[in-house]
Amino acid sequence: MNFTFATLNLLNYVAPPNACYEFHNIYEEHQWLKKQQWIAKQIEQLQPDVIAFQEVFSREELEQQMLELGFPHFATIAAPTVEEGYLYTAPVVALASRFPFDEISAVDYPQRLTQEQPDYRRQPLRATVTLPELGTIDVYVVHFKSQRPIDNALDLDEKETNSPLDLWQQDCLGNWLSTIQRGWECHLLHHAIVERKKQTAHPIVLMGDFNQHLANSELAALNIHAHPKTDEPRQIAPYQLIDAGSTWYHEEPWSRPATHYYGAKGSVLDYILLSWELNNLSDFPRAELFHYQVLDKHLINPSFEEDAQASDHAVVSLTLKTCR
Template identity: 80%
Template sequence: MNFTFATLNLLNYVAPPNACYEFHNIYDSEQWQKKQQWIAKQIEQVRPDIIAFQEVFSSEELKQQVLKLGYPHFATVTDPTIEEEYLYTAPVVAIASRYPLDEVCAVDYPSNLTQNQQDYRRQPLRATITLPELGTIDVYIVHFKSQRPMDNALNLESNDTTSLDQWQQACVGRWLSTIQRGWECHLLYHSIIERKKQTAHPVVLMGDFNQSLANSELAALNIHAHPRTDEPTQIAPYQLIDAGAIWFHEEPWSRPATHYHGAKGNVLDYILLSWELHGSSDFPRAELIHYQVLDKHLVNPNFDDDAYASDHAVVSLTLKATL
């Protein structure tokens, strides 16, 4: 059997009359309908079995939308932050599945770590799912801290700041964002390892990493960044590999960007697999048979279709069960 996984940052999925981030950031009924139509079109094109969503403010509306598309199993693990009654300021991640969710939980702070940093800005989600022939797997969904500078990093009064103050604040704020993103990455990976030590479940990790996997703050999830070890057979089951790197191995320059900042494209959205799911183990449970990036709305948009599209591509892959 084949199973398709997909991840999509929805970009401000907030149903009117609510707003997100700014009081004026509200869709009218026509705009909201167009946004939902765009999302439905992407899902129908990819037809995934399991979907990871980021940037979700209106969870119930998303649940109802994907139910109509054939996904009866939907979950989040926390609620978005609301200020001023209708202004949402912090989104959540979500999962939709054609298959039942055996267990869904938040990925909490590991109990065996000394807490000396902040917890997650956006709570990751773990869903345990049993798939025919493939067996029981753990699916993690994440949305790491953005590259946007931390607010008021130097604790300055806004009415007294100079241009130099603002520049200093931005520099410190960007560095604090990098630290937060790196800390979230290491917290998550530590939790994945601890869970797998207990269950031995294969792992699929999907989401918006908000940085290239090659960057140092995401080194925990980058198999190529790990130092050599004298016990590779013991470490290998706990390492995750970028499915896109496998797919574009022969032509890495041809890998499409998943997000653009101006004219510069970056790969920010990933699906990572544990060794049982990509053929590296002695007895793999699956092989990667397809990988795609839906990016037409980013590289060649049509206003009528894409006016309320996401600013991220849809990333998906298909696994074929081998057992």
């Protein structure tokens, strides 16, 4: 059997008359309809069995839309932050599935971690689902801290006109704090994934917006090539996560499509990682990577009529084929 997993950063999924981030950032009714139509088109093209979402403000509306598209099972584990009744300032992640969830849980802090750590900006979600032939797996959805600098890194008076030097220092420190936050989130998640697998031995699918290239140092815990060598590779291998996109494009890595653009510069920020059992490199794989796809037409060749309310991220999906 084949199973398709997908991930999509929705870019401000907030139903009118609510707003996100700024008071004026409200969709008109025709814009909201266009956004929902665009999302439906991507899903109908990919036909995923399980799909992860980021930047979700309107949870009930997304759950209803997924139900209409054939996904009766929907999960979130946190509520978006809202101010003054209608201004949303912090989104959540979500997961929709054609198969029922056995368990839904927030990814909490490791209890045995001795170091103090900051809170997740957007708490990751774990859902356990049992798929025919493939068995029970743990699906994680993540949205790591963005690359935007953390504000107020320096004690600057907002009422005063700060010098260019002050603003430069603020930006430098804010960028570094953003990197630290993203690194903490990655390593906390990785530790939780390993601890969970030690208990259950479930295969793992990790999907989401990493907001940085996987090769960067702050994401080292999730990069199989960044781990130090060990004398016991067979003990470590079941806990390592493999970048499905890198596997798919390994012969021509230069052809891997970007999933986000900042101006003309493209970056791969959205990933689907698989545990050892879901890769044909394993001695006894449960599944193998059958197909990998990046829907990016709205980024590289957009049509205003179709893509006016599209996401600023590509849709990433993969299909696993179970091994008999």
